[in-house]
Amino acid sequence: MDNSTSGNNRGIYIVILAVIIVVAVAFAYVRNKGGDSQAVKPPPPAARPPAAKPPPPAAVNPNAVKVIRYTSAGFSPQRVVVKAGQAVRFVNDTSQSMQVASDDHPTHTIFPDINMPRTVGKGGSYELLVLRKGSWGYHNHIRPQHTGILVIE
Numbered sequence: 001m002d003n004s005t006s007g008n009n010r011g012i013y014i015v016i017l018a019v020i021i022v023v024a025v026a027f028a029y030v031r032n033k034g035g036d037s038q039a040v041k042p043p044p045p046a047a048r049p050p051a052a053k054p055p056p057p058a059a060v061n062p063n064a065v066k067v068i069r070y071t072s073a074g075f076s077p078q079r080v081v082v083k084a085g086q087a088v089r090f091v092n093d094t095s096q097s098m099q100v101a102s103d104d105h106p107t108h109t110i111f112p113d114i115n116m117p118r119t120v121g122k123g124g125s126y127e128l129l130v131l132r133k134g135s136w137g138y139h140n141h142i143r144p145q146h147t148g149i150l151v152i153e
């Protein structure tokens with residue numbers, strides 16, 4: 001009796017051990033599979049090319065308005081290079097009057113294209129399209145000591 005009982009118990013232990021091994025192996029296999037499927041994920045980045053779309057050509061617009069500020073120290077930048085056909089805007093940042101005028105003072109005949117018809121006060125601005133190529137000197141007619149150079153290419 002004792003022998004048959006212990007023999008039955010041994011058989012049960014073997015079955016339980018076998019079940020544990022099978023479960024452990026199956027669990028390890030599933031985990032590995034999960035790890036593999038995660039490791040296989042990288043392919044999505046290959047679908048990235050569309051994200052490389054944004055090429056900003058608008059940032060290098062040669063037709064952009066070139067701004068020249070009139071400050072208490074004079075025109076800034078003092079020398080500016082633009083393309084023919086480009087717009088130039090003079091902005092008065094001072095509390096003084098500004099009237100952009102061609103050299104020479106006071107006749108303003110060398111590059112009359114740039115001559116402002118009237119003065120503007122603080123915050124005022126004057127915009128024009130520059131067409132004639134050359135290197136043109138100008139000044140604030142109200143304060144002729146403030147000069148600038150506009151190069152049109």
Ligand SMILES: [Cu+2]
Binds near residue numbers: 101144
């Ligand atoms: Cu003048």
